[in-house]
Amino acid sequence: MKAFAEFELTKEFRDRFQEALDQRDRAFIEESLRDVNPVDITELLYEFNAEESKFTLDILPLDVRAAIIKGLDSDTRKSFLKIYTAAEISQVVNLLDSDDAADLLNELPIKVSEEVLLGIDAELRNQVIDLLRYDENVAGGLMAKELIKVRSHWTVVQCVEEIRKQAEQVEKFYTIFVVDENDKLLGRVSLQDLVISDASKRVADLLEEDVVSVETYMPDTEVAGIMKKYDLEAVPVVNVHGQLVGRITIDDVVDVITEQAEEDRQLMSGITEDVEEDDTVWKNTRARLPWLLIGIFGGMLSARFMGLFEKELVSVTAIAFFVPLIQATGGNVGIQSSSLVVQSLASPGYVDEGLWNRLSKVLFVALLNGFFLSVIVFGGNWLLFGNKQLSFVVSVALFSVVVFASLVGTITPLILDRFGFNPAVASGPFITTINDLLGLTMYFLTVMILL
Amino acid sequence: MKAFAEFELTKEFRDRFQEALDQRDRAFIEESLRDVNPVDITELLYEFNAEESKFTLDILPLDVRAAIIKGLDSDTRKSFLKIYTAAEISQVVNLLDSDDAADLLNELPIKVSEEVLLGIDAELRNQVIDLLRYDENVAGGLMAKELIKVRSHWTVVQCVEEIRKQAEQVEKFYTIFVVDENDKLLGRVSLQDLVISDASKRVADLLEEDVVSVETYMPDTEVAGIMKKYDLEAVPVVNVHGQLVGRITIDDVVDVITEQAEEDRQLMSGITEDVEEDDTVWKNTRARLPWLLIGIFGGMLSARFMGLFEKELVSVTAIAFFVPLIQATGGNVGIQSSSLVVQSLASPGYVDEGLWNRLSKVLFVALLNGFFLSVIVFGGNWLLFGNKQLSFVVSVALFSVVVFASLVGTITPLILDRFGFNPAVASGPFITTINDLLGLTMYFLTVMILL
Numbered sequence: 069m070k071a072f073a074e075f076e077l078t079k080e081f082r083d084r085f086q087e088a089l090d091q092r093d094r095a096f097i098e099e100s101l102r103d104v105n106p107v108d109i110t111e112l113l114y115e116f117n118a119e120e121s122k123f124t125l126d127i128l129p130l131d132v133r134a135a136i137i138k139g140l141d142s143d144t145r146k147s148f149l150k151i152y153t154a155a156e157i158s159q160v161v162n163l164l165d166s167d168d169a170a171d172l173l174n175e176l177p178i179k180v181s182e183e184v185l186l187g188i189d190a191e192l193r194n195q196v197i198d199l200l201r202y203d204e205n206v207a208g209g210l211m212a213k214e215l216i217k218v219r220s221h222w223t224v225v226q227c228v229e230e231i232r233k234q235a236e237q238v239e240k241f242y243t244i245f246v247v248d249e250n251d252k253l254l255g256r257v258s259l260q261d262l263v264i265s266d267a268s269k270r271v272a273d274l275l276e277e278d279v280v281s282v283e284t285y286m287p288d289t290e291v292a293g294i295m296k297k298y299d300l301e302a303v304p305v306v307n308v309h310g311q312l313v314g315r316i317t318i319d320d321v322v323d324v325i326t327e328q329a330e331e332d333r334q335l336m337s338g339i340t341e342d343v344e345e346d347d348t349v350w351k352n353t354r355a356r357l358p359w360l361l362i363g364i365f366g367g368m369l370s371a372r373f374m375g376l377f378e379k380e381l382v383s384v385t386a387i388a389f390f391v392p393l394i395q396a397t398g399g400n401v402g403i404q405s406s407s408l409v410v411q412s413l414a415s416p417g418y419v420d421e422g423l424w425n426r427l428s429k430v431l432f433v434a435l436l437n438g439f440f441l442s443v444i445v446f447g448g449n450w451l452l453f454g455n456k457q458l459s460f461v462v463s464v465a466l467f468s469v470v471v472f473a474s475l476v477g478t479i480t481p482l483i484l485d486r487f488g489f490n491p492a493v494a495s496g497p498f499i500t501t502i503n504d505l506l507g508l509t510m511y512f513l514t515v516m517i518l519l
Numbered sequence: 520m521k522a523f524a525e526f527e528l529t530k531e532f533r534d535r536f537q538e539a540l541d542q543r544d545r546a547f548i549e550e551s552l553r554d555v556n557p558v559d560i561t562e563l564l565y566e567f568n569a570e571e572s573k574f575t576l577d578i579l580p581l582d583v584r585a586a587i588i589k590g591l592d593s594d595t596r597k598s599f600l601k602i603y604t605a606a607e608i609s610q611v612v613n614l615l616d617s618d619d620a621a622d623l624l625n626e627l628p629i630k631v632s633e634e635v636l637l638g639i640d641a642e643l644r645n646q647v648i649d650l651l652r653y654d655e656n657v658a659g660g661l662m663a664k665e666l667i668k669v670r671s672h673w674t675v676v677q678c679v680e681e682i683r684k685q686a687e688q689v690e691k692f693y694t695i696f697v698v699d700e701n702d703k704l705l706g707r708v709s710l711q712d713l714v715i716s717d718a719s720k721r722v723a724d725l726l727e728e729d730v731v732s733v734e735t736y737m738p739d740t741e742v743a744g745i746m747k748k749y750d751l752e753a754v755p756v757v758n759v760h761g762q763l764v765g766r767i768t769i770d771d772v773v774d775v776i777t778e779q780a781e782e783d784r785q786l787m788s789g790i791t792e793d794v795e796e797d798d799t800v801w802k803n804t805r806a807r808l809p810w811l812l813i814g815i816f817g818g819m820l821s822a823r824f825m826g827l828f829e830k831e832l833v834s835v836t837a838i839a840f841f842v843p844l845i846q847a848t849g850g851n852v853g854i855q856s857s858s859l860v861v862q863s864l865a866s867p868g869y870v871d872e873g874l875w876n877r878l879s880k881v882l883f884v885a886l887l888n889g890f891f892l893s894v895i896v897f898g899g900n901w902l903l904f905g906n907k908q909l910s911f912v913v914s915v916a917l918f919s920v921v922v923f924a925s926l927v928g929t930i931t932p933l934i935l936d937r938f939g940f941n942p943a944v945a946s947g948p949f950i951t952t953i954n955d956l957l958g959l960t961m962y963f964l965t966v967m968i969l970l
Contacts, residue, residue: 103729105729105731105749107748107749107750228714231711231714231715232714232715259710259711259714260682260710262714263679263682263683263710263713263714264682264683278554278556280556296773296777297558298556298558299558299770301752301768301769301770317752318752318769318770318773319750319752319769321773322747322769322772322773322776325773325776325777325780326747326776326780329776329777329780329783329784330862332780332784333780333783333784333787333858333861333862334858334862336784336787336788336858336946337787337854337855337857337858337946338851338854338855339855339858339859343859344859344862344863345859345860345862345863345877345880346863349880349883349884349887350887352859352880352884353884353887353888353891356852356855356884356888357888357891357892359851359855360848360851360852360855360888360892360921361892361895363847363848363850363851364844364847364848364892364895364896364899366843366844366847367841367843367844367845367847367848368844368896368899368900368903370840370843370844370847371840371841371843371844371900371903371904372840372903374839374840374843375837375840375904378836378837381836381839382833382836385829385832385833385836385839386826386829388825388832388836388839388842389821389822389823389825389826390818390822391839391842391843392817392818392821392822392825392842392843392846392955392959393815393818393819393821393822394818395843395846395847396814396815396817396818396821396846396951396952396955397811397814397815397818399814399850399951400789400810400811400814400948400951401807401811403788403789404788404789404790404807404810404811406788407784407785407787407788407790408790408794408795408796408803409796410784411781411784411785411795411796412795412796412797426796429796429800429803432800433800433803433804433807436800436801436804437804437807437808437811440804440808441808441811441812441815444812444815445815445819448815448819449819449822452819452822452823453822453826470811495787495788497851500847500850500851501847504843504847508843
C-alpha cells in the first residue's frame with residue numbers, strides 16, 4: 069500500500085532532477101519516477117520548462133503521460149502542447165475520457181484540433197465532437213459521455229453481461245442508468261443491488277425512479293449546487309427530450325466549487341482573475357493596476373471634493389483629522405453588508421423575503437451598530453481632543469455613514485445578481501471606492517449643517 | 520423519473536403550509552410532502568418554528584424523518600432536538616450512518632447523549648463511541664465506520680458473498696478495501712473488477728496496491744486537499760498501526776471545502792464566523808461590532824496622528840485633500856498582496872522559494888505598480904490642482920505607500936500561517952487598519968521632508 073506522503077517534492081529533489089535533465093540522464097528519471105503517482109509528477113513538472121517536461125514525459129509509459137497531461141492546468145497545457153505534433157497529441161487523447169479529451173481539444177488552435185480529431189478512435193471522436201458543441205460553463209460542457217446504461221426490460225444477468233462489455237471503456241462508474249427504447253432516462257439501478265440480487269430479476273424491479281437529473285444547458289454552478297444539496301456522487305445529464313446524453317461526477321464539481329470560491333476571493337481583493345503569485349512580474353502588475361486605478365480615481369475625486377470645503381477646513385483644521393475614521397468605517401460596514409448578501413444568495417433554498425423585509429432588517433442592524441459606534445466615538449473624541457461640538461458632528465456623520473453604507477452594501481449585490489453579474493464584485497474595490505466617496509459627502513454635509 | 524425542479528419552495532406554498540400547520544391539517548401535510556425529496560423538506564422546515572417542524576416530522580415516515588434531521592445544519596438541529604425525548608432521538612439515530620450519528624450525538628448535552636446511546640443498536644453504538652473520541656476537525660471526526668472490507672486470500676465468490684452480507688448496513692460503497700489478518704490495509708479491489716472477473720480468481724490477483732490513505736489525526740482541510748489532488752471519491756482512514764478504521768467520502772469533503780471558503784470570506788469581510796443574514800438583528804449586530812471597533816480605533820489613532828501635523832495642515836490645507844487617496848491605495852494594495860499569498864499557500868504542491876525570492880518579486884511588482892500610479896497621479900493632480908510641488912509630494916508618498924503596503928500584505932499572511940492562524944485574516948479589517956495607519960505615516964513623513 070502506498071501512503072500518500074511517500075513522494076514529497078523537496079527543493080533537493082528538484083535540483084537533483086534538474087541535474088538529471090541537464091545531463092539527459094534517462095535512467096535516473098525513469099528510476100526516480102517509477103511508482104510515483106502521476107498527480108505528483110504533474111506538480112514536479114511545473115518546476116521545469118516545456119522542453120524538459122516533454123523529455124521527461126517521453127520517457128514515461130503512455131498511460132502515465134496521458135494522466136499527467138490531463139492533470140495540467142489549462143493555461144500551462146495550452147502552451148505546453150505547442151511543442152507536440154498532432155500525432156503525439158492524438159496518442160494521448162486516445163487514452164482520456166471524453167470530457168477530458170474535449171477540454172484538451174478546446175484549448176488547441178482549430179487547425180491542430182482538427183488534425184488531432186482525425187487521429188483518434190472513431191467512437192471517442194464522435195463523443196468528443198458531440199461534447200465540443202457545449203459551452204464549458206454548462207452541464208453539457210462538464211459531462212462525460214462514458215456511462216453504463218441498460219434497458220428496463222433486461223434481466224440482472226443481461227445487465228451484468230452488458231456491464232462487462234461497457235466497463236472496458238468506463239473507468240469509474242457509480243451508477244447504472246436505466247433508459248427506455250428511445251434512450252429516455254427512467255431512473256437507475258445501483259451496482260450493489262445488481263450484485264446482491266437474484267439473477268433472473270428484471271431491471272424494472274430494481275429501478276429507482278427518484279433520480280435527480282440536470283439538463284445540458286444548466287450553468288455549472290447550478291449543477292454544483294444541486295449535487296451538493298442532494299449529496300450526489302454522479303448526476304445524469306439529459307437533453308431537452310429527456311434522453312440520457314452524459315453524466316457528471318462529483319470530482320468535476322469539486323473543481324467548479326473551488327474555482328467559484330477563488331473567483332469570489334479575487335473579485336473581493338481587486339485582482340483580475342487567473343493570476344497567481346508565481347506568474348511573471350509583468351502579469352502580476354497588469355492584474356492589479358486596473359483595480360488600483362479605480363481607487364486612485366476615487367481618491368482624486370475625494371481630493372477635488374474636499375477642495376470645495378477649503379474654507380471650512382481652513383477655519384477648523386481638525387475637521388480633516390476625522391476623514392480616515394469616517395471612510396474606514398464606511399468601507400468596513402459596506403463590505404460586511406455585501407458579504408452577507410452574497411453568502412445568502414449563494415446558499416441553497418433561500419426564500420426571498422422581499423426587498424423591503426430585507427432592507428428593514430439591515431436598517432435595524434445598522435441603527436444599532438451606528439448607535440454603539442457613535443457613542444463610543446463621541447466619548448473617545450471628547451476625551452482625546454476636548455472639542456465637544458466637533459465630536460458631536462463626527463458622531464452624527466459616523467451614524468449616517470454606517471446606515472447609508474449598510475444600505476448601499478446590501479442593495480448593490482442584489483442589483484448585480486439581478487442583472488447576471490457575480491455579486492461578489494460588490495465586496496471589492498469598486499464598491500469600497502463608492503462608499504468612500506459617499507462617506508466623505510455625508511461627513512461634509514453634516515459639517516455644513518451642524519458646525 | 521423525478522426532475523429536481525419538481526419541488527420549488529414558493530412563498531405561496533409556505534403560506535399555505537403555515538395555514539395547514541395552524542389548523543393541524545395532517546392530511547394536507549402528508550399529501551403535499553409525499554414524494555418530496557427530504558432535502559427539500561429540510562429547507563421548508565427552516566421556515567417554521569420547532570414545534571411546527573416536529574409536528575410535521577411526526578407525520579412523515581421514520582426514514583424520511585431521519586434524513587431530514589440529518590440534513591439540518593448543526594446549530595438548528597441543536598436547538599430543534601431540545602423538544603425531542605431521548606427515545607425519539609434514538610429512533611432517528613438508529614437509521615443514520617455512524618459518522619452522521621456521531622455528529623448528532625456531539626451536539627447533544629452529555630446527559631441526553633448518554634441516554635440516546637443506550638437506546639440504539641449495539642453495533643452502531645460501538646461504532647459511534649469509537650468515533651466520538653476524535654475531534655471533529657480531523658480525519659477521525661470525518662470518517663464513517665461503515666465500509667466493505669475483504670481479506671486478500673479470499674476468492675471472488677467469497678467476496679461477493681461477503682458483500683451481500685455487509686451491503687445491508689453500508690448504503691453507498693465505492694470501493695472494497697482489502698486487509699490482512701490483522702486488519703492492516705493492503706489496498707482495494709473495485710466492484711466492477713469483481714463483477715467482471717472470473718469467480719474463482721483470488722482477491723490478491725485483483726488487488727490494487729497504490730491506494731492513497733490518510734491517518735486518523737490528519738486535519739480535515741488536508742484530507743480535502745488530498746482527495747481533491749488525487750481525484751478520490753473515497754479515502755480509507757488508518758490508525759497509527761496502519762489498520763483500516765474507517766473511510767471518508769467525497770461528499771463530506773465537499774462540505775469541508777465549502778466551509779473553508781465561507782470562513783475565508785467572512786474573515787476577509789470582517790464578520791465574526793457563523794452569522795447569516797437571516798439570524799437575528801442582535802446576533803448580526805454583535806457579529807459586526809468587534810471588527811468595526813478595530814476600524815474605529817484605527818480611525819481615532821489616525822485623527823490623533825494628523826493632529827500632530829496641525830501646523831503643516833494650517834499652512835497648506837490641501838495636504839488634507841490627499842489623505843483618502845493615500846489610504847485607499849494602501850488598503851487596496853495590501854489586500855491584493857495578502858490575497859495572492861493566501862491563494863498560493865492554499866494551492867497544493869507549492870514549493871517554497873524562500874522568503875527573499877518571494878519578497879524580491881513582490882517588490883518588483885510594487886515598484887512597477889507604484890511607478891505607473893505615481894506618474895498618473897502626478898499628472899492628474901497637476902492638471903486638477905495646478906500645484907506642482909504638492910503633486911510631486913503626493914506622488915512620492917503614494918509610491919512609498921504602494922511598496923510598503925505590498926510588503927506588509929505579503930509578510931503578514933506568511934507569519935499568520937507559520938503560527939497556525941488562518942492567513943485569510945490578513946485580508947480583513949485588521950490589516951486594512953494597520954495599512955491605513957502606515958499609509959498616513961508615510962504620507963506625512965514625505966510632507967515633512969519634501970514640502
